Amino acid sequence: MALLEVRDLSVTYSPRDSAAVRAVDRVSFDVHEGEFVGLLGESGCGKSTLGTAVLRLLDRPAAITGGSIRFDGRNVTTTPEDELRSLRWVDLSTVFQSSMNSLNPVITVRHQFADTFEAHPDAFGNKQGKGLDIGARAGELLELVALDRSVLRRYPHELSGGMKQRVALALALALEPRLVLLDEPTTGLDVVVQRDILDRLRELQARLGFAVLFISHDLGTVMELADRVMVMYAGEIVEDQPAAEMVTRHLHPYSAGLLGSYADPRDEVVKVEFIPGRPPDLSQPQQGCRFEPRCPVAVDTCRTVHPELLPAHLGEVRCLLVEQATDPRAVLDKAAALRSRDQVFAAGAEARIAAEPVLVMDGVRKVYKTRRGLSPTVTTAVDGVSFALRPGQVTALVGQSGSGKTTIARLLTGVERPTSGTIRFKDTAVDQLGRRALRKYRRHVQLVFQDPFSALNPTRTVAYALSRPLRNHLGMNAAQARTRAAELLETVGLSPAEQYLDKLPHQLSGGQRQRVVIARALAPEPELLVADEPISMLDVSIRAEIVALLDKLVRDRGIAMLYITHDLLSARLLADEVMVLNHGVMVERGPTLEVIGQAKDPYTRTLLAAIPRPGARQLT
Amino acid sequence: MTSIDTEGVRVTALAAGRVSRLPGWFVILWRNRKCRIGLVMLAAFVAVAVLAPVVAPYGPRVDEFAASTGPSGAHWLGTTARGEDVFSQLVYGARTSLVVGLVAGLLTTVIAVAVGLTAGYLQGVVDEVLSFFINLGLVIPVLPLMIVLAGYAPVKGLGLIIIVITVTGWAFGARIKRAQIITLRTRDYITAAKFAGDSTARIIAFEIVPNMISLIVVGFMGSALGAIGAEAGLAFLGLGDPQTTSWGTMLNQASLGGALTTGQWAWLVAPGLVLALLITSFTLINFGIDALSNPHLRED
Numbered sequence: 001m002a003l004l005e006v007r008d009l010s011v012t013y014s015p016r017d018s019a020a021v022r023a024v025d026r027v028s029f030d031v032h033e034g035e036f037v038g039l040l041g042e043s044g045c046g047k048s049t050l051g052t053a054v055l056r057l058l059d060r061p062a063a064i065t066g067g068s069i070r071f072d073g074r075n076v077t078t079t080p081e082d083e084l085r086s087l088r089w090v091d092l093s094t095v096f097q098s099s100m101n102s103l104n105p106v107i108t109v110r111h112q113f114a115d116t117f118e119a120h121p122d123a124f125g126n127k128q129g130k131g132l133d134i135g136a137r138a139g140e141l142l143e144l145v146a147l148d149r150s151v152l153r154r155y156p157h158e159l160s161g162g163m164k165q166r167v168a169l170a171l172a173l174a175l176e177p178r179l180v181l182l183d184e185p186t187t188g189l190d191v192v193v194q195r196d197i198l199d200r201l202r203e204l205q206a207r208l209g210f211a212v213l214f215i216s217h218d219l220g221t222v223m224e225l226a227d228r229v230m231v232m233y234a235g236e237i238v239e240d241q242p243a244a245e246m247v248t249r250h251l252h253p254y255s256a257g258l259l260g261s262y263a264d265p266r267d268e269v270v271k272v273e274f275i276p277g278r279p280p281d282l283s284q285p286q287q288g289c290r291f292e293p294r295c296p297v298a299v300d301t302c303r304t305v306h307p308e309l310l311p312a313h314l315g316e317v318r319c320l321l322v323e324q325a326t327d328p329r330a331v332l333d334k335a336a337a338l339r340s341r342d343q344v345f346a347a348g349a350e351a352r353i354a355a356e357p358v359l360v361m362d363g364v365r366k367v368y369k370t371r372r373g374l375s376p377t378v379t380t381a382v383d384g385v386s387f388a389l390r391p392g393q394v395t396a397l398v399g400q401s402g403s404g405k406t407t408i409a410r411l412l413t414g415v416e417r418p419t420s421g422t423i424r425f426k427d428t429a430v431d432q433l434g435r436r437a438l439r440k441y442r443r444h445v446q447l448v449f450q451d452p453f454s455a456l457n458p459t460r461t462v463a464y465a466l467s468r469p470l471r472n473h474l475g476m477n478a479a480q481a482r483t484r485a486a487e488l489l490e491t492v493g494l495s496p497a498e499q500y501l502d503k504l505p506h507q508l509s510g511g512q513r514q515r516v517v518i519a520r521a522l523a524p525e526p527e528l529l530v531a532d533e534p535i536s537m538l539d540v541s542i543r544a545e546i547v548a549l550l551d552k553l554v555r556d557r558g559i560a561m562l563y564i565t566h567d568l569l570s571a572r573l574l575a576d577e578v579m580v581l582n583h584g585v586m587v588e589r590g591p592t593l594e595v596i597g598q599a600k601d602p603y604t605r606t607l608l609a610a611i612p613r614p615g616a617r618q619l620t
Numbered sequence: 621m622t623s624i625d626t627e628g629v630r631v632t633a634l635a636a637g638r639v640s641r642l643p644g645w646f647v648i649l650w651r652n653r654k655c656r657i658g659l660v661m662l663a664a665f666v667a668v669a670v671l672a673p674v675v676a677p678y679g680p681r682v683d684e685f686a687a688s689t690g691p692s693g694a695h696w697l698g699t700t701a702r703g704e705d706v707f708s709q710l711v712y713g714a715r716t717s718l719v720v721g722l723v724a725g726l727l728t729t730v731i732a733v734a735v736g737l738t739a740g741y742l743q744g745v746v747d748e749v750l751s752f753f754i755n756l757g758l759v760i761p762v763l764p765l766m767i768v769l770a771g772y773a774p775v776k777g778l779g780l781i782i783i784v785i786t787v788t789g790w791a792f793g794a795r796i797k798r799a800q801i802i803t804l805r806t807r808d809y810i811t812a813a814k815f816a817g818d819s820t821a822r823i824i825a826f827e828i829v830p831n832m833i834s835l836i837v838v839g840f841m842g843s844a845l846g847a848i849g850a851e852a853g854l855a856f857l858g859l860g861d862p863q864t865t866s867w868g869t870m871l872n873q874a875s876l877g878g879a880l881t882t883g884q885w886a887w888l889v890a891p892g893l894v895l896a897l898l899i900t901s902f903t904l905i906n907f908g909i910d911a912l913s914n915p916h917l918r919e920d
Contacts, residue, residue: 016651413815442815455808459830465812472817520812 002030008067019283025235038226093172097184103156110152113138162193195610220612234290241315265572274544345548357388364421389560396575404584443473446521448531452513456505463501473524655908661901669714676708680865697886701877716866725844731790736797757791770859867891
């Protein structure tokens with residue numbers, strides 16, 4: 001008997017204002033004692049809903065509408081709330097993406113542990129009787145997650161995001177649970193920190209022997225960590241294989257598509273693929289295979305016959321072609337051949353010809369003085385940085401959080417002025433612009449934001465967002481602006497544009513929103529584009545798509561772009577030149593392949609090591 | 621009132637509105653049972669106030685009846701010590717309360733929004749100066765100030781009462797709006813609007829205010845509620861305008877006219893009761909407004 005047995009589980013959202021959506025559709029799977037299981041899928045495929053259902057934490061309008069969940073033989077679906085309480089955390093604990101915000105801000109870390117032990121007097125900590133030394137036990141737990149014991153005395157606001165997430169993980173392990181559910185536990189953290197936490201997690205799991213259900217859209221990480229990987233699409237599990245098999249011998253075309261988003265940036269030629277289109281609307285009845293509209297190898301029967309999850313190879317696959325084929329791998333080889341060119345984005349090794357720079361930063365230094373108490377603190381955010389941006393070229397700026405990347409962006413856009421040094425945009429001295437001149441300058445310099453969800457005003461339509469720069473900077477009237485807005489949408493691949501003009505941001509997917517953000521940045525016909533981690537909030541499967549779009553726009557329009565990122569793979573794909581920043585000092589700079597291929601700086605090496613390489617663990 | 625999702629409100633309101641023909645915010649309010657009751661009650665009060673000449677059997681100042689009589693067929697709630705019909709006064713009094721609530725509520729909200737938004741968006745010296753006045757408005761004891769203003773003002777009348785209530789009531793709303801705008805102004809879309817060349821005034825009016833509508837409505841409801849209570853209180857203390865018929869002046873006269881000693885309970889209880897009912901209707905509507913600003917309350 002498995003530790004967790006999920007059988008035919010269905011979860012339906014039935015909100016009052018819209019049609020019911022079956023987010024999880026007759027899903028069955030097992031998690032065995034001590035097993036590390038990954039659950040993968042794009043956003044909106046139902047993986048988090050499934051996780052919440054397992055914890056029985058679903059909130060209205062979502063509800064379990066069928067099937068059962070058995071944990072250690074107990075039927076969790078019908079257990080009364082009171083009995084569940086003794087099960088939760090003791091046997092079944094969790095870390096969410098936002099768990100770092102789940103720490104109570106007004107009590108110390110020690111107190112949070114004390115609360116946990118107190119709430120479960122019969123659980124592990126108190127088995128030896130009443131004399132449990134909370135400090136000692138909590139200290140042990142913190143050491144497990146590589147935190148110092150002194151953290152116990154601190155309040156959550158005194159800890160960084162990564163530290164808080166470690167505390168959340170330590171709390172989840174406090175009562176030695178048998179299953180830990182991790183829902184994107186490191187998304188939103190610095191890549192290096194993320195790497196560190198996940199490595200630690202795997203180590204702990206092997207040592208303490210708890211089972212893990214790890215939910216993530218980041219396939220690279222999951223495959224590296226997990227024993228077994230399940231891929232979810234549109235509310236169904238489409239493939240379930242041991243992780244090692246999944247890397248090299250996956251069978252479902254969707255898994256193949258997801259895996260295509262990964263490559264090693266050190267290769268001579270880097271190639272990534274993406275899956276065009278969006279998951280289906282689950283409020284409509286589904287016929288046939290749900291992946292069929294996006295599937296490169298779909299045949300006619302796929303449209304009408306809904307495939308079942310059937311044993312194939314070492315696991316299970318839900319695909320008609322695999323079912324019928326004698327050699328299932330042949331299907332995928334066919335898929336690879338069929339994938340059209342616009343689905344693949346490749347970067348070769350060739351360098352581009354240098355043009356006259358449009359912006360030159362020379363010996364720029366920025367010092368912040370903050371007065372805290374009696375002694376003023378001086379922070380040098382940027383120290384003696386010089387570079388030039390050229391039309392039609394992309395310069396990547398790589399560095400850890402707090403290395404001064406954002407300060408450079410702020411200096412470049414005129415939001416702040418350098419303490420010393422000069423910034424020149426053609427003949428304009430950016431560091432000496434007045435208010436009015438700054439407004440004129442911004443016609444030439446535009447931003448692409450990191451978070452497509454906060455970069456668009458939720459109450460304003462796409463047409464409005466696009467029309468503002470057109471009317472202000474180019475002096476268009478309302479009708480002209482609307483026509484141009486439509487053209488811009490077509491440029492960024494949102495077509496037909498009429499369909500998108502009057503939509504509000506919440507009606508668009510993350511990728512679509514980011515396209516609108518890019519369209520808005522292009523509207524005043526800028527010569528310089530500053531993109532601050534434009535793909536880090538997007539699903540892995542559509543990142544390559546946005547990178548390809550940016551690349552095309554920059555080359556076609558001769559725009560100079562500063563690409564700020566953590567992600568060396570996308571830097572490799574997009575940038576001609578890479579600059580590495582560490583504590584405000586530029587430590588490495590040069591053509592992309594050179595910098596990445598022969599990284600000298602320790603930070604650059606750390607970043608390279610943090611890139612997930614599916615299958616790496618199994619190979620070494 | 622912490623962490624209100626003011627940005628989401630407009631969005632869901634728009635979504636809800638698309639399903640039916642009614643405006644989205646109304647659909648959400650109407651669905652909430654408590655709020656529905658409150659809306660019906662308020663609608664009844666408004667109807668009575670608007671149709672006062674039709675509903676009331678006599679004029680509010682007609683004093684030609686026998687003084688201090690108990691409830692009867694001709695005078696449902698009896699007559700005052702001066703021989704006026706209590707029921708008619710009650711009906712006309714609704715007008716005063718609602719007008720004060722509406723006008724003082726609006727004025728207070730306008731001042732609070734203007735001051736709060738300016739302080740929160742501009743920050744720096746402007747914020748320091750405006751925050752000083754906000755804090756001043758918050759720490760000054762309101763009741764004595766009201767009494768002094770109302771008692772010593774050279775002119776009497778409803779206008780004065782409204783001004784007194786507004787002057788003493790705007791600060792709290794301004795503080796809340798300032799706090800909200802400080803979180804909203806750091807959003808990426810505000811930076812984007814700056815890069816799109818929009819002016820500060822336009823950014824506030826078109827990018828920020830639409831995301832604060834629910835907070836502004838909540839503020840208005842609170843101010844209107846406070847204003848109605850304040851007017852009744854001032855009038856009861858004898859600081860109101862004796863020429864206006866309001867529930868406060870009725871209570872004041874009932875207590876002066878010895879309603880208790882003569883056993884005219886209706887004269888005393890009726891104005892207090894309707895006042896309580898009006899305030900209850902506002903409170904009930906506020907439950908619906910909570911649902912407007914917090915999507916989780918909406919699925920009931």
